[in-house]
Amino acid sequence: xxxxxxxxxxxxxxxxxxxxxxxxxxxxxxxxxxxxxxxxxxxxxxxxxxxxxxxxxxxxxxxxxxxxxxxxxxxxxxxxxxxxxxxxxxxxxxxxxxxxxxxxxxxxxxxxxxxxxxxxxxxxxxxxxxxxxxxxxxxxxxxxxxxxxxxxxxxxxxxxxxxxxxxxxxxxxxxxxxxxxxxxxxxxxxxxxxxxxxxxxxxxxxxxxxxxxxxxxxxxxxxxxxxxxxxxxxxxxxxxxxxxxxxxxxxxxxxx
Amino acid sequence: xxxxxxxxxxxxxxxxxxxxxxxxxxxxxxxxxxxxxxxxxxxxxxxxxxxxxxxxxxxxxxxxxxxxxxxxxxxxxxxxxxxxxxxxxxxxxxxxxxxxxxxxxxxxxxxxxxxxxxxxxxxxxxxxxxxxxxxxxxxxxxxxxxxxxxxxxxxxxxxxxxxxxxxxxxxxxxxxxxxxxxxxxxxxxxxxxxxxxxxxxxxxxxxxxxxxxxx
Ligand SMILES: Nc1ncnc2c1ncn2[C@@H]1O[C@H](COP(=O)(O)OP(=O)(O)OP(=O)(O)O)[C@@H](O)[C@H]1O
Ligand SMILES: [Mg+2]
Numbered sequence: 001x002x003x004x005x006x007x008x009x010x011x012x013x014x015x016x017x018x019x020x021x022x023x024x025x026x027x028x029x030x031x032x033x034x035x036x037x038x039x040x041x042x043x044x045x046x047x048x049x050x051x052x053x054x055x056x057x058x059x060x061x062x063x064x065x066x067x068x069x070x071x072x073x074x075x076x077x078x079x080x081x082x083x084x085x086x087x088x089x090x091x092x093x094x095x096x097x098x099x100x101x102x103x104x105x106x107x108x109x110x111x112x113x114x115x116x117x118x119x120x121x122x123x124x125x126x127x128x129x130x131x132x133x134x135x136x137x138x139x140x141x142x143x144x145x146x147x148x149x150x151x152x153x154x155x156x157x158x159x160x161x162x163x164x165x166x167x168x169x170x171x172x173x174x175x176x177x178x179x180x181x182x183x184x185x186x187x188x189x190x191x192x193x194x195x196x197x198x199x200x201x202x203x204x205x206x207x208x209x210x211x212x213x214x215x216x217x218x219x220x221x222x223x224x225x226x227x228x229x230x231x232x233x234x235x236x237x238x239x240x241x242x243x244x245x246x247x248x249x250x251x252x253x254x255x256x
Numbered sequence: 257x258x259x260x261x262x263x264x265x266x267x268x269x270x271x272x273x274x275x276x277x278x279x280x281x282x283x284x285x286x287x288x289x290x291x292x293x294x295x296x297x298x299x300x301x302x303x304x305x306x307x308x309x310x311x312x313x314x315x316x317x318x319x320x321x322x323x324x325x326x327x328x329x330x331x332x333x334x335x336x337x338x339x340x341x342x343x344x345x346x347x348x349x350x351x352x353x354x355x356x357x358x359x360x361x362x363x364x365x366x367x368x369x370x371x372x373x374x375x376x377x378x379x380x381x382x383x384x385x386x387x388x389x390x391x392x393x394x395x396x397x398x399x400x401x402x403x404x405x406x407x408x409x410x411x412x413x414x415x416x417x418x419x420x421x422x423x424x425x426x427x428x429x430x431x432x433x434x435x436x437x438x439x440x441x442x443x444x445x446x447x448x449x450x451x452x453x454x455x456x457x458x459x460x461x462x463x464x465x466x467x468x469x470x471x
Contacts, residue, residue: 054378081382089380099375103393112389113379158375165379 005068007032007200008053008169013062015048015224022048023059024224030169030217032067033198037211037232040221041247046204049221050171053202054091055084066090067168089117092162096174098154100146106133106157107142110164117165132160136190152183156190163194170194172203176210188214208251212236220244258441265432266445272428273449279342279414279424280453283349284407290354291403295361309358316355322416324348329420345417353410360406364399365391397468404461411454425449 006029015023022045030036038046051057053064055072064071071087073080101109110132111125120128133139136156146154155175162170172191176184188210194201195214205211211218211232218235220228220243228241239245290312297309316324328337329344339347368391376386418427429446433439 056374056378085380085382088378091378093375093378095371095375097371099369099371101372101375101390103397113376113381116385116389117380161379 005065006030007067009065011063013049013052013059015052015060022224026226028219028226030200030202032200034217035195035201035203035215037215037218038202038204038221039211039218044221045224046221047173050173050202050204053171054088054093089165090168092165092167092170094158094162094172094175096178098158100154100158102146106138106144109157110161114164128164132164136160150183151179152186155179155187159190168200170199170201172201174204174206177206208236220247258438261436261438262441262445269428269445269449272423272425273453275424276414277453279345279417280411282346283353283410286346286350287353287357287410290351291357291361294354294358295365298358298362299365313355313358316352321349321352321413322419324352325416325420341420341422344420345422349410349413353406356406357403360402361399364395367398368394400461400465400468404458407457408454411457412450
């Protein structure tokens with residue numbers, strides 16, 4: 001049974017805020033090692049969908065599965081807390097505004113969760129921090145505070161922080177949207193590196209070039225629905241749906 | 257101004273000022289405890305607990321502290337609560353300032369960026385861990401200064417217990433006016449001592465604030 005399961009599967013995800021239906025029956029799956037981009041106009045529900053995957057914004061109905069386990073399983077409160085905390089350890093998330101912990105150094109940002117949750121020693125934690133920060137090119141700043149870093153550096157540390165939990169899946173919600181244009185590339189390079197290492201990733205982005213160059217599949221969302229999905233060559237070059245065409249055209253004009 | 261008189265009575269005023277300091281410290285400690293419990297209640301997952309927290313705040317902020325003191329000290333015995341004046345003063349004022357501190361602490365906690373708790377939860381931290389390790393340390397930095405404002409008000413507020421005959425600074429000044437007929441000197445002296453207590457406390461709060469900011 002688990003063998004036939006896709007690695008990540010969203011089944012009939014539906015979400016409403018009061019009367020506003022933000023996600024309308026979305027189903028999709030992602031294979032291990034796949035990199036999927038979610039694009040679409042503002043307000044189309046991209047962040048909501050992404051945040052439903054680790055149950056940060058719980059779905060109104062529908063299921064999320066990761067590697068044979070249901071993430072949003074219905075359990076009594078206590079048990080659910082334990083279950084979701086375990087699931088979240090396997091799902092890394094990177095936010096638009098980094099959300100680094102400002103009262104902790106870069107090292108402590110990276111080691112806090114592994115120390116608390118995996119009970120590793122200080123020495124192991126230091127080795128882990130060094131390894132992860134080296135990976136994103138931030139080793140020199142290991143004893144800095146977040147306030148002493150540029151936006152691009154902050155985001156690279158945030159990625160290292162997520163990776164330190166050794167997640168099976170990484171979620172990115174517009175990881176480069178808050179950055180000055182000249183700092184975007186350094187973060188994109190880190191994400192490309194992860195792609196080469198076959199990390200499974202779901203990436204919400206407004207950067208079509210980046211999506212085209214890194215992703216195996218592009219999902220275009222509009223008004224809470226998946227309107228079109230396919231390999232980037234097809235979705236970007238030959239979109240079949242009118243809404244996709246309109247969005248891409250507008251986006252190209254905006255980028256100019 | 258009768259300087260000679262001031263020099264003669266000031267040792268008694270210093271003793272009284274010490275009582276004011278004791279009252280201030282004890283009410284502040286009690287207030288901080290009530291404030292922490294109150295803030296926890298106001299932010300609870302359970303509606304009934306949130307309601308109790310909100311009720312505490314609105315009752316104690318919505319009535320004069322003097323009435324609260326009178327109710328406890330004069331009204332207490334009627335319902336079986338017998339307290340000496342000093343204890344009634346500490347408990348009454350402590351509960352009162354606790355209501356203000358509840359709001360100060362809650363305000364600091366909710367003004368920590370929501371993304372902080374989210375980031376912690378995303379890593380797999382429990383609610384309690386994320387609060388303890390991420391939200392609270394940041395809230396602490398935000399709450400020290402406004403708590404200092406509460407404490408400042410509280411020190412001045414201890415003057416109220418003169419109304420239930422606790423021999424603190426204000427009561428002492430009034431008593432000496434009765435025998436010397438020199439209200440200007442007596443209130444002046446009391447005022448100077450309040451100013452000294454408040455200045456020192458203010459410096460302490462500023463020091464703490466700087467410390468947590470540097471961390
Ligand atoms: N907490 C909330 N309460 C009510 N409505 C919400 C809430 N969060 C999101 N929404 C609404 O849900 C819809 C989808 O929001 P979402 O943030 O998922 O869009 P998005 O595709 O990520 O947009 P953007 O590109 O601007 O980030 C929007 O209409 C938004 O106003
Ligand atoms: Mg969004």
